[in-house]
Amino acid sequence: MSASYHLISSTTCPWVQRSVIAMRAKGVDFGVTYIDLRDKPDWFLEMSPHGKVPVLKVDGQPLFESNAIAEYLDEMFEPRLHPADPVKRARNRAWTDFLPTFVNGPGLNQVTYCPDAESLPGTLDAARQRLQRLDDAIGQERGNDGPFFNGPDLSLVDCAYAPFLQRFDIAERVLKTCLLDDFPNVRAWSAALLADDRVAGAVAPNFAAEFDKNLERRGTYAWDLMRAA
Numbered sequence: 001m002s003a004s005y006h007l008i009s010s011t012t013c014p015w016v017q018r019s020v021i022a023m024r025a026k027g028v029d030f031g032v033t034y035i036d037l038r039d040k041p042d043w044f045l046e047m048s049p050h051g052k053v054p055v056l057k058v059d060g061q062p063l064f065e066s067n068a069i070a071e072y073l074d075e076m077f078e079p080r081l082h083p084a085d086p087v088k089r090a091r092n093r094a095w096t097d098f099l100p101t102f103v104n105g106p107g108l109n110q111v112t113y114c115p116d117a118e119s120l121p122g123t124l125d126a127a128r129q130r131l132q133r134l135d136d137a138i139g140q141e142r143g144n145d146g147p148f149f150n151g152p153d154l155s156l157v158d159c160a161y162a163p164f165l166q167r168f169d170i171a172e173r174v175l176k177t178c179l180l181d182d183f184p185n186v187r188a189w190s191a192a193l194l195a196d197d198r199v200a201g202a203v204a205p206n207f208a209a210e211f212d213k214n215l216e217r218r219g220t221y222a223w224d225l226m227r228a229a
């Protein structure tokens, strides 16, 4: 008998979406419970050591950390989303480990959630350095093949980065920074990911409205622009 899979989620969480994309890519059936991260239930705090989503319950056993969940899913289900070549696989894992550096601190999230017009230029400059690294890596890993990180096939690196590129894309519709114009590999990669149903369909039905509320709660410049539009 196959195992049962149940995801503990929060509507706008990009780390949760990474698990969902991987499960969609592999055709895994799973249930979902959404929780309010501002009012975490006791049963959730008991199973999540750091109180963060995603948690994936496998036959009731909780797995936590989106990278560990993705690796687990890849061991369990076809198609494999890691490259077969061990060196390439190690490089993919390394670029997946680069994700927190890419998004946190002076990374892409700082642009997405930028608080005002005055701080926007500084956040863009800071994000550029990391974007250049990623742009170079994509060029090396996939050569002339697209559209994904390694070429034609979706991989775990794609699953990891896509949710953050998607959130930046939403903010960018009003921020209009044209940040990705200087990074054509990232721009093309982002467009391909966002057009892919495994990514676009990996959000809750109320994602768009909840993400707007998230931008508002965080006091972002993107929200100011949306409200004024």
Ligand SMILES: N[C@@H](CCC(=O)N[C@@H](CS)C(=O)NCC(=O)O)C(=O)O
Residues within 6 Å of the ligand: 010, 012, 013, 014, 015, 016, 037, 051, 052, 053, 054, 064, 065, 066, 067
């Ligand atoms: N390293 C974690 C990050 C997960 C994470 O930061 N989740 C956020 C929501 S997007 C969370 O649960 N935050 C609740 C909190 O920090 O209290 C992973 O990859 O799973």
